[in-house]
Amino acid sequence: MTITAKLCLASASPRRLELLSSIGVVVETRPVDIDESLRHGETPSEYVARLARGKALAGACLSTLPVLGADTVVVHQGRVLGKPQNREHAREMLTALSGTSHEVLTAVALSGPVGLLERCVTTRVCMREIQEREIAAYWATGEPEDKAGGYAIQGLAAIFVERIEGSHSAVVGLPLFETAELLQRQGVPLWTAMS
């Protein structure tokens, strides 16, 4: 039996695809390429919201289904940390995050029959102190490379995370509780609607 997609995911992130699959949402993926540079004077929440919206709207040109776009950044002492550009950048980011708490902002935008719906979710992440040799060993695993802030809470970096306040799935790239609400408002059926 072929299961038809009910949602278009405008993302190349395997995490976002896995998270949606974990709640039973079948998607077609249409990665989009938008300008992700931070604008002068833009706050972190304005920034992630703009990128999530930009991805959803770019995806809407490629599909007739409702389209979901999302963006995740780490914010430490007001500074936006995206993906590390190289080993030194990753080392700087993890050194800054070591022994402190930071915020992870994930924005979701969903375009569909009722227009464009948006949510932005903030999660506080508290990290233990991370030793210099642990940072070096972590880089060597390859895990930090494509992750905002240079770590993955769902992976090896879980041993650095003392606690979080907020949404675990939002840190991984998509806040599932809030996303499910948006999907329902756009008429995308969830497993609760199938019997």
Ligand SMILES: Cc1cn([C@H]2C[C@H](O)[C@@H](COP(=O)(O)OP(=O)(O)OP(=O)(O)O)O2)c(=O)[nH]c1=O
């Ligand atoms: C903080 C953190 C981020 N991340 C990931 C989530 C996002 O995929 C990535 C941040 O980059 P994004 O630019 O939000 O997303 P992406 O480039 O992976 O995918 P696309 O733009 O095509 O949708 O960091 C984790 O997987 N675990 C974590 O603990």
